[in-house]
Amino acid sequence: xxxxxxxxxxxxxxxxxxxxxxxxxxxxxxxxxxxxxxxxxxxxxxxxxxxxxxxxxxxxxxxxxxxxxxxxxxxxxxxxxxxxxxxxxxxxxxxxxxxxxxxxxxxxxxxxxxxxxxxxxxxxxxxxxxxxxxxxxxxxxxxxxxxxxxxxxxxxxxxxxxxxxxxxxxxxxxxxxxxxxxxxxxxxxxxxxxxxxxxxxxxxxxxxxxxxxxxxxxxxxxxxxxxxxxxxxxxxxxxxxxxxxxxxxxxxxxxxxxxxxxxxxxxxxxxxxxxxxxxxxxxxxxxxxxxxxxxxxxxxxxxxxxxxxxxxxxxxxxxxxxxxxxxxxxxxxxxxxxxxxxxxxxxxxxxxxxxxxxxxxxxxxxxxxxxxxxxxxxxxxxxxxxxxxxxxxxxxxxxxxxxxxxxxxxxxxxxxxxxxxxxxxxxxxxxxxxxxxxxxxxxxxxxxxxxxxxxxxxxxxxxxxxxxxxxxxxxxxxxxxxxxxxxxxxxxxxxxxxxxxxxxxxxxxxxxxxxxxxxxxxxxxxxxxxxxxxxxxxxxxxxxxxxxxxxxxxxxxxxxxxxxxxxxxxxxxxxxxxxxxxxxxxxxxxxxxxxxxxxxxxxxxxxxxxxxxxxxxxxxxxxxxxxxxxxxxxxxxxxxxxxxxxxxxxxxxxxxxxxxxxxxxxxxxxxxxxxxxxxxxxxxxxxxxxxxxxxxxxxxxxxxxxxxxxxxxxxxxxxxxxxxxxxxxxxxxxxxxxxxxxxxxxxxxxxxxxxxxxxxxxxxxxxxxxxxxxxxxxxxxxxxxxxxxxxxxxxxxxxxxxxxxxxxxxxxxxxx
Amino acid sequence: xxxxxxxxxxxxxxxxxxxxxxxxxxxxxxxxxxxxxxxxxxxxxxxxxxxxxxxxxxxxxxxxxxxxxxxxxxxxxxxxxxxxxxxxxxxxxxxxxxxxxxxxxxxxxx
Ligand code: SRM
Ligand SMILES: Cc1cc2nc3c(=O)[nH]c(=O)nc-3n(C[C@H](O)[C@H](O)[C@H](O)COP(=O)(O)OP(=O)(O)OC[C@H]3O[C@@H](n4cnc5c(N)ncnc54)[C@H](O)[C@@H]3O)c2cc1C
Ligand code: SF4
Ligand code: FES
Numbered sequence: 001x002x003x004x005x006x007x008x009x010x011x012x013x014x015x016x017x018x019x020x021x022x023x024x025x026x027x028x029x030x031x032x033x034x035x036x037x038x039x040x041x042x043x044x045x046x047x048x049x050x051x052x053x054x055x056x057x058x059x060x061x062x063x064x065x066x067x068x069x070x071x072x073x074x075x076x077x078x079x080x081x082x083x084x085x086x087x088x089x090x091x092x093x094x095x096x097x098x099x100x101x102x103x104x105x106x107x108x109x110x111x112x113x114x115x116x117x118x119x120x121x122x123x124x125x126x127x128x129x130x131x132x133x134x135x136x137x138x139x140x141x142x143x144x145x146x147x148x149x150x151x152x153x154x155x156x157x158x159x160x161x162x163x164x165x166x167x168x169x170x171x172x173x174x175x176x177x178x179x180x181x182x183x184x185x186x187x188x189x190x191x192x193x194x195x196x197x198x199x200x201x202x203x204x205x206x207x208x209x210x211x212x213x214x215x216x217x218x219x220x221x222x223x224x225x226x227x228x229x230x231x232x233x234x235x236x237x238x239x240x241x242x243x244x245x246x247x248x249x250x251x252x253x254x255x256x257x258x259x260x261x262x263x264x265x266x267x268x269x270x271x272x273x274x275x276x277x278x279x280x281x282x283x284x285x286x287x288x289x290x291x292x293x294x295x296x297x298x299x300x301x302x303x304x305x306x307x308x309x310x311x312x313x314x315x316x317x318x319x320x321x322x323x324x325x326x327x328x329x330x331x332x333x334x335x336x337x338x339x340x341x342x343x344x345x346x347x348x349x350x351x352x353x354x355x356x357x358x359x360x361x362x363x364x365x366x367x368x369x370x371x372x373x374x375x376x377x378x379x380x381x382x383x384x385x386x387x388x389x390x391x392x393x394x395x396x397x398x399x400x401x402x403x404x405x406x407x408x409x410x411x412x413x414x415x416x417x418x419x420x421x422x423x424x425x426x427x428x429x430x431x432x433x434x435x436x437x438x439x440x441x442x443x444x445x446x447x448x449x450x451x452x453x454x455x456x457x458x459x460x461x462x463x464x465x466x467x468x469x470x471x472x473x474x475x476x477x478x479x480x481x482x483x484x485x486x487x488x489x490x491x492x493x494x495x496x497x498x499x500x501x502x503x504x505x506x507x508x509x510x511x512x513x514x515x516x517x518x519x520x521x522x523x524x525x526x527x528x529x530x531x532x533x534x535x536x537x538x539x540x541x542x543x544x545x546x547x548x549x550x551x552x553x554x555x556x557x558x559x560x561x562x563x564x565x566x567x568x569x570x571x572x573x574x575x576x577x578x579x580x581x582x583x584x585x586x587x588x589x590x591x592x593x594x595x596x597x598x599x600x601x602x603x604x605x606x607x608x609x610x611x612x613x614x615x616x617x618x619x620x621x622x623x624x625x626x627x628x629x630x631x632x633x634x635x636x637x638x639x640x641x642x643x644x645x646x647x648x649x650x651x652x653x654x655x656x657x658x659x660x661x662x663x664x665x666x667x668x669x670x671x672x673x674x675x676x677x678x679x680x681x682x683x684x685x686x687x688x689x690x691x692x693x694x695x696x697x698x699x700x701x702x703x704x705x706x707x708x709x710x711x712x713x714x715x716x717x718x719x720x721x722x723x724x725x726x727x728x729x730x731x732x733x734x735x736x737x738x739x740x741x742x743x744x745x746x747x748x749x750x751x752x753x754x755x756x757x758x759x760x761x762x763x764x765x766x767x768x769x770x771x772x773x774x775x776x777x778x779x780x781x782x783x784x785x786x787x788x789x790x791x792x793x794x795x796x797x798x799x800x801x802x803x804x805x806x807x808x809x810x811x812x813x814x815x816x
Numbered sequence: 817x818x819x820x821x822x823x824x825x826x827x828x829x830x831x832x833x834x835x836x837x838x839x840x841x842x843x844x845x846x847x848x849x850x851x852x853x854x855x856x857x858x859x860x861x862x863x864x865x866x867x868x869x870x871x872x873x874x875x876x877x878x879x880x881x882x883x884x885x886x887x888x889x890x891x892x893x894x895x896x897x898x899x900x901x902x903x904x905x906x907x908x909x910x911x912x913x914x915x916x917x918x919x920x921x922x923x924x925x926x
Contacts, residue, residue: 523851524875525874527871527874527884550833564864566866812828812836814838815821815840815916
């Protein structure tokens with residue numbers, strides 16, 4: 001009479017290992033268990049690895065969620081989020097949570113992860129001291145970073161460095177204190193560690209090596225860090241990243257066998273056959289865990305056991321490490337150094353390129369690899385280590401990478417490299433996706449683009465380091481040529497850079513020519529590629545290409561910012577922030593005449609008239625034009641404002657005429673279209689009242705010169721400028737400005753501001769083009785001046801005075 | 817059956833562009849695609865009411881100017897993963913002239 005009994009599985013820990021086990025179990029037998037999950041974080045299951053990216057601002061908290069609430073619902077899971085399990089009763093086979101739930105189980109899975117080690121330092125309990133383990137830690141760090149400037153990180157391992165870099169990106173001054181003489185000593189040899197430390201120092205981190213932390217200073221909150229040797233560093237935030245220890249409290253209290261972690265056998269069972277454990281809380285074969293790759297394996301085995309497969313057995317796979325800091329490539333796997341005279345060490349070092357590579361060989365096999373600077377071959381080396389491959393046929397070239405090794409050994413066809421990888425080779429470490437899973441999804445769902453593969457498998461959707469491998473698999477499975485990274489949009493497989501190059505070399509001068517010459521997939525592009533192409537063509541062929549207003553977003557098409565109620569804002573230019581009574585009177589009159597509901601001073605030193613209906617735009621523009629006011633391009637991917645301070649004309653500290661220089665710069669550059677918006681500022685002295693150091697192009701005047709600063713950004717992610725050079729005259733400043741703008745116009749990708757562009761290219765590259773190469777600089781400035789001849793028409797006058805685009809401003813018909 | 821009202825010429829709408837028609841029930845947006853198809857939707861995005869007439873048109877979709885939802889011109893539906901629908905209206909194109917049905921058949925605000 002009773003329905004067949006569904007066994008009850010209770011999972012403690014809504015983290016990476018626990019939920020992966022549930023996913024594997026659902027894939028094997030979707031209706032096998034009634035599953036209840038307890039998690040003491042008040043969130044759905046998220047990708048803990050990517051906390052580093054959330055801290056650094058590369059991802060939002062929402063983006064790293066692994067399973068949404070809907071997933072739990074669809075699969076019939078009961079989730080108690082924000083409710084910690086307090087006890088396990090093995091007699092009654094129940095667990096009891098903080099909120100008072102008592103839930104019976106037939107099988108129990110403990111996946112409580114680990115706890116950060118908090119060394120017993122005086123002051124460790126002060127506000128302002130945090131670990132780096134969970135979302136709430138990241139939130140605490142981000143909150144502090146908003147109001148405080150100085151941070152210290154205890155621990156120079158993987159976690160500590162990622163925390164330090166994230167905080168640096170958030171604008172803090174960061175010191176890293178490490179007990180050892182060399183960073184990440186468990187994963188890197190001395191030489192790679194030294195390269196890493198040098199690079200991070202160049203990026204502005206401070207290091208205290210051999211530093212034994214003794215006390216966290218401060219009365220009511222953290223104020224600094226004191227070391228045993230008497231050194232100290234001030235800090236409003238102290239991040240402790242000195243290690244983790246398995247979280248075994250619950251398991252211990254209910255009498256399970258514990259060593260360093262919860263002791264488990266090959267089937268992930270604990271000393272109680274009805275209780276399993278996976279993840280960082282366990283110990284298997286004397287080993288505990290701190291990386292996700294082995295956890296995926298554990299999840300698989302545990303799920304198989306729960307589903308009734310008694311043969312599944314866990315062994316720890318070889319492990320590899322990478323550091324998730326943008327632009328720094330570090331990889332290591334296996335042995336870091338030779339263990340005996342029988343081992344050999346092969347080293348490749350290119351100090352000019354900052355590349356270092358060390359391989360450890362034993363009996364004709366690769367047993368370890370440490371790489372710095374260029375890790376493109378890391379996947380291949382790791383595969384050789386995992387498979388214990390015989391490398392003697394290409395030992396003399398193995399350091400040079402796969403292609404040359406194989407060319408020499410004649411034993412493989414380079415093209416089929418990914419074909420050689422076994423199906424269970426893990427490709428995406430963040431999400432634990434194997435080659436087989438990716439290939440299967442590509443086949444069954446007929447995926448053809450990287451983005452589709454990401455959407456369906458999550459492979460390469462997190463940190464992106466495996467992107468090229470995923471693309472190679474896609475190419476291999478679909479038989480297509482490997483697509484270039486970051487295609488422009490779904491209409492093409494070409495990247496932004498490739499499209500720009502073709503526009504120049506094939507002399508493509510209209511969008512239609514681009515579509516046909518480059519085999520666009522859609523007849524008239526899409527909302528992503530059309531604005532980009534319109535810009536690229538405009539930049540490549542000034543005076544020739546005819547701007548396509550239908551390829552511009554509404555603000556640029558209408559030369560006004562659309563507001564949330566569908567009205568528009570009107571911001572006239574105020575050159576260098578200067579105005580006068582006549583202009584102010586004209587603005588006041590226009591606001592009154594047209595019933596403008598709000599007048600506001602903007603953050604860009606000018607005045608915004610908000611709430612103008614579309615059909616009134618030409619009339620208000622005409623009135624402003626009559627007083628000599630022109631469009632401020634506050635809406636465009638274009639030159640926005642040039643902020644200035646009062647400067648030497650009035651200020652007692654001013655060293656140069658910053659206002660006058662700002663006006664000159666704005667007169668030279670207004671109207672130009674750029675890949676993204678472009679803002680400038682001129683400050684009269686290093687007090688920097690015009691905030692020049694967070695502008696795309698900023699000038700800080702000094703006695704006898706002008707410091708030229710580039711690549712700053714005050715927006716979503718603040719970036720302070722890099723110094724390009726010091727100029728001695730206004731003329732020189734003007735030339736640098738024109739040349740920098742043109743280089744950015746010609747080489748950045750559409751919608752890439754100068755800050756990420758300079759970061760991507762490196763300030764050294766910009767200096768090489770603009771400072772070291774005077775002729776090149778002049779040529780760039782010349783091309784900018786040429787382009788400006790065609791772009792300095794006031795768009796408001798074109799419309800209000802000359803009637804351009806008249807259809808935009810009136811209805812087609814009124815139907816009664 | 818219903819009568820038709822002439823509202824203008826095909827060429828009054830820019831290719832891959834749109835124009836507005838005021839009706840007693842609110843604004844309609846008329847879109848013209850690059851193959852001279854003409855579609856009429858109520859000028860309100862199903863998301864938060866953005867004016868679809870100001871969006872970028874390509875193929876048979878328009879991208880809302882406010883938050884980038886993509887609306888299918890033929891059905892008025894938002895494309896996945898977004899959900900929602902904007903009422904649409906028949907337009908007749910004859911000899912380069914545009915006609916809308918008259919009287920009572922205009923879609924009302926959803
Ligand atoms: C009007 C103004 C706010 C104000 O009342 O002060 C403003 C208003 C808008 N800003 Fe801004 N920003 C304004 C100064 C700034 C500043 C300050 C500055 O320029 O000194 C910044 C930070 C500096 C910077 O850009 O580095 C700023 C950073 C942003 C960002 C973030 C950009 C980034 O790179 O992270 C956006 C979003 C975007 O562009 O994608 C944005 C976008 C916007 C938009 C266009 C949002 C939109 O897409 O509709 C707002 C338009 C409102 C409107 O219709 O008028 N606004 N915005 C300011 C106009 C200045 C001007 O006179 O032109
Ligand atoms: C910032 C950061 C970066 C990392 N980067 C990498 C990397 O690049 N590569 C890599 O391989 N690994 C990385 N790791 C390590 C990786 O995240 C862990 O190995 C992995 O998350 C461990 O999974 P787990 O399920 O064992 O533990 P967790 O993911 O920590 O899950 C355990 C969960 O159990 C919950 N819990 C604990 N006790 C209870 C209780 N009594 N009741 C209810 N719930 C409870 C916890 O709140 C937690 O949510 C990183 C870790 C961090 C913190
Ligand atoms: S900060 Fe800028 S984008 Fe945000 S609400 Fe204010 S004006 Fe709008
Ligand atoms: S109103 Fe259209 S996308 Fe938000």
